[in-house]
């Protein structure tokens with residue numbers, strides 16, 4: 164334990180002295196990693212918000228099953244039971260012809276006089292309002308309900324929902340692809356920086372091998388160097404992203420009404436934590452890769 | 461202590477550096493490996509240090525078959541051997557003291573132990589007054605003495621030297637070899653590859669002579685036996 168602690172002091176001292184020795188490279192690679200992570204973070208924020216939007220869309224999603232007029236109360240009840248029995252349905256609420264008219268009136272507001280006199284011969288159909296658990300299931304569920312005896316029509320704004328879900332899916336895939344690419348780019352940036360340090364010290368590494376240093380003893384200072392680079396780049400990028408996201412929120416929330424973006428405070432705490440981990444991981448992988456070749460003596 | 465059994469080493473392009481080598485070195489011996497340039501001396505030492513793998517055969521060091529050794533165990537094998545090279549291989553940005561101390565740091569020695577031990581070996585090699593100097597401020601002979609101090613500070617059972625006097629003038633070479641003999645007298649087995657004829661002839665130690673990868677002679681109190 165004592166020895167481990169002693170070694171660790173050596174590793175940290177050596178790691179930081181590498182950084183100080185190549186000051187220009189340190190600044191250059193921290194900046195590059197920061198830039199890469201800012202872009203990565205932008206896509207991450209987009210994905211998070213798209214997920215948030217998808218959740219909002221999904222929770223607002225409902226379909227309406229319009230019933231034929233000439234049904235008995237018993238038949239209506241049976242249809243309700245049947246819909247409830249379908250997989251993926253979360254709730255079923257009956258809306259009578261009268262309720263439908265009331266709702267319509269409310270929607271029209273001051274123009275509701277247009278509907279006056281309709282009470283006696285109400286043209287609006289009775290319906291079941293069905294909520295689903297997963298937006299992706301909505302089409303199948305609609306088809307199934309359509310097949311039930313006594314159901315006249317089913318509507319759920321097919322076009323809009325399907326397009327929206329399609330767009331969300333594409334944004335997720337593209338976003339993840341770009342994030343992966345930037346992840347690799349960041350690793351390469353750090354790996355190249357560490358490689359310079361390793362190369363400059365290859366004689367020293369060689370000597371250490373002859374003295375009987377273990378691979379880990381040689382590796383640790385470079386790992387620490389890489390982790391510090393990754394961590395610095397990550398934390399700086401979180402700062403930049405927080406500023407950028409703050410401005411975006413001000414801009415978007417004053418214009419967009421249908422959806423609201425995730426608030427800054429929700430996003431940034433998680434982001435700082437994940438980026439710290441991500442930065443360390445990038446640094447560790449980057450330096451691990453660059454020292455491997457030099458250990459084979 | 462050290463045993464080569466039917467050891468051969470073939471490099472790429474079919475170069476045979478060692479072919480079917482057999483010898484045994486007992487604990488406490490002082491052995492010269494001699495032979496012209498390209499005879500295979502350095503290859504033999506690289507095999508001992510496990511810097512190269514033999515193409516065939518078995519190498520035993522301290523009762524262990526090092527050809528079957530895992531990569532993880534190599535550092536511990538090397539800790540049982542101190543090494544000295546022709547080009548000294550000191551760290552230029554560390555002082556004499558720090559260079560020697562470094563060998564102890566690498567194996568995780570306690571700082572107290574380092575402060576006690578380093579001055580001892582520096583005095584053994586006669587460099588007590590140069591402890592705070594940097595390698596480039598020293599002569600070649602002095603640098604090689606630092607390398608010797610570093611090689612023995614962890615008290616290895618074997619001291620290995622590949623042409624340790626190759627870069628030194630005759631007088632300085634003698635000082636180094638005398639030091640190695642002194643270290644040998646204290647119980648360390650010494651294996652030294654060289655083509656310094658005068659030294660080998662005068663020391664009257666065991667000589668293993670290599671030629672084109674073969675042992676052509678193995679004599680207990682030998683001489684170099686070649687006209688350089």
Ligand SMILES: Nc1ncnc2c1ncn2[C@@H]1O[C@H](COP(=O)(O)OP(=O)(O)O)[C@@H](O)[C@H]1O
Pocket residue numbers: 471472475476477495496497498499500501502503504
């Ligand atoms: N890494 C290598 N790759 C290919 N050939 C090598 C390598 N190292 C040494 N050799 C060859 O092996 C032979 C023995 O070399 P070496 O062991 O260095 O001899 P010595 O130390 O006695 O001068 C020489 O022919 C040399 O060219």
Ligand SMILES: [Mg+2]
Pocket residue numbers: 501502503622623
């Ligand atoms: Mg040689």
